[in-house]
Amino acid sequence: MTDAARPAALEMRGITKRYPGVVANDHIDLDVRPGEIHALLGENGAGKSTLMNILYGLAEPDEGEIWLGDEPIEIHGPSDAIARGINMVHQHFMLVPVLTVAENILLGDEPMANPIFLDRGAAHAQIRDLGARFGFEVDPEAKVGSLSVGWQQRVEILKALYRSASILVLDEPTAVLTPQETREIFSVLRQLSREMGTSVIFISHKLNEVLDIADRITVIRRGRVVGTRTPSETNEEDLAELMVGRDVQLTVDRGESNPGDVMLDVTDVRVADDRGREVVHAVSFQVRSGEIFGIAGVAGNGQDELVEAITGLRKTTSGRVTLASRDITAASPRQLHGLGVGFVPADRQRFGLVLSFPLADNIVLNDYHAEPYARGFVRETVAIDARAEACVVEFDIRTPSIEVTAGTLSGGNQQKVVVAREFGRDLRLLVLDQPTRGLDVGSVEFIHSETIERRTDGAAVLLVSAELDEVLELSDRIGVMYRGEIVAVVDARQADKEEIGLLMATGGRVSPDATKSMTTETEQTS
């Protein structure tokens, strides 16, 4: 375990970083011991990323100092950080998909056989060795683009190990992983810290994970350190309260569902992706009004295409979709909107918002053409602004005004804008695709309770999420999607997390050990 007597491996003292109008880091002190897994817990926008960007040289602090061992250091860019053994695995992997595993790992630090040519042989051997030490067999010559997300993450970690990192920062590493993959990554991290003495800084907002993996947990709220705990002296409720600054209900009170008539009926729907490959194979399911139907699955198993087909953004190649017995298979997004279908898309920045537009324009993004927001061709600014002001209040959107562009809002508030727009009217069907991805506890709680409320009001809710906990918590029935098919539908009350996780990872057909080897997902499906 860690040794409190030894000097800290890394110490950040009084780090302060101000941005116009906000103090992102307010005299933050953080010490990380050698071989320690130190979790940095906080809501989105609390200042975790800013602090780590300072450590990695992506931002310069206004005040404060960084000590590595007993030596003060200055970091002016990622190359400085890497040279000092500080490495970072970003939330969005910094990998080049068309290059091989080895090429990605070597990038920027290529072993040369001579001044002109790479020493590939030596590099490949070295990478295999590294991988073997942590119990995963890597194929250095596999193209990164063909790997599953879990494996891409391992490549990122290998990259840091290859550069002999003494301090490894992981930014929300489990956001895209199945429970099984998460466990495997955790065992790699433990091995790293115990056997190699690497200090790991683990950024997260998932309480259970932090309690599971960390030796110590530092909680940051609004740019300040509000406490440091060891897992043995705290629990989820305590951490959540520290993080949010108030009591948080971690589980939603789902209440009893009263399913009514079938609202959404999907029959034998097949959908192709942008490249024309069929990625949804004859999927059928029904969602009743007053019911939440959850679709669990690892991202990239056809859920996005299925949702796009239902919401009119993508054509089905065959099959039939009906809304209250009315055929909506070929309906346009505008027709569906008119029929009372609300849709929170998975990628809010790509589909749900125009980031360069003011908040008010985003609130009426799909109603802009209708009364009272427009009369004929003329936009009615007064009505638009009034609606936006009302949404800001009702949905608790934290913003300085309705005129700021959506891009300046935090992720949670951006999602609240989308939710305000899609929830704030009479709904028959509500389609939620990854509704809380990347959001903080407070926003998640809010969106979940709003969702339950819509169900209680009689809307049919289709919830798609890669976050298994979320599906389990909200849904009345759960369908598991694997490689374009719904492989199982279970009653949420009888659902077992392990079993569903296994179905998500294997479709229930392959042996559980399949995740241990480097599966090349796309190659197998194509």
Next chain:
Amino acid sequence: MSAAAAPADPAPAPPPPQQSFIGRAIALAAVPFIAVVGALVVGAVIIIASSLARGAFDLTLPLQAYANLLEGAFGSLRGIIFSIVSATPLILGGMAVGLGFKAGLFNIGAQGQFLMGALGSAAVGAWAAGESGIVAVPAAILAGAALGAAWGFIPGALKAWTGAHEVVTTIMLNFIAGALIGYLITGPLEAPGFSFSRTGPLGNAELPTFFGTGIHLGVLIAFGLVPAVWWVVWRSTLGFEIRTVGANPDAARYAGMRPAMLTILTLTLCGMLAGLAGAGQILGVSHFMNASYGTSIGFDSISIALLGRAHPVGITLAALLFGAMRAGSGLMQIEAGIPVEIIDVIQATILLFLAADLVIRRLLRLRAVRAQPEELQTVTKTYGGGASS
């Protein structure tokens, strides 16, 4: 409502500082302003260098030249009117490119649209020369607008239906327009009785002028369209759709808009504006079109749109600047002996500075303009392989 709606302690306002109108205007105008000043400095260096070639090292020559330029452009009523008339086609052309930027389209075809507008108005104007002005003038103007619009519709339709990139198709249509003019004016449209190939006299289709000056009806139309275009872009639902498609085509589809139709419509409107510019030049200034009608107005329009930050008011100011340089260059050549071509050098340098705006912002550490302007993003991403909607 749930308990979360009433949090114990509200979060502090996130970063964006509220900017005043003036603050925003300064942030918008910073890079264009620096581009113009930088280009004048580069021009000065070249003027000094050229004085060396003539055997005299004259450091004050640039000052003299620019003073003459200013005097020529604004020193007399005649100069001012010439500046305004020269700016007129650039205003319309600039808006033809700028409106495209709003929809995320890089309309390099303003040149061809301008030429087709000029051709249409020259042909219909000559044909209707004998009619009364009430009929002849609108007919000729509409012909120009319609032909320009057609030259915008084609690349729009090609993009919407086949995915062909507008940068490629509009450049090709520029060449087709030039070739078509050469053929028609030496052939079917050639007027008899002249020593060179040209269209017939306009007669009553000539635009009326006002106050006994060169201010013709086209000038009023151009200045009238500035607020009209602003209103459409910023106050109408169509403008909202155009801006949404330009800012985020995926979100536009999600919001129930039809990006393909909007692409066609926007490029058609762009073509119409450029076509009107051509009509104004033929009907109000040159009064005929010859087979080798040469102009760079369509290409200058790209610089104008970028310099004016794709905003109708900015475009008007940029067009007036270019128009004034054109108008004052004559006096500069006579008085200071600097060839008028220095104007082309300055205009090209302005464009260079604008395109290299990242360099400018880095050099001067301009914090107010951190992000790349959206119209420049359109230019840099529309290399031909850009995402088609």
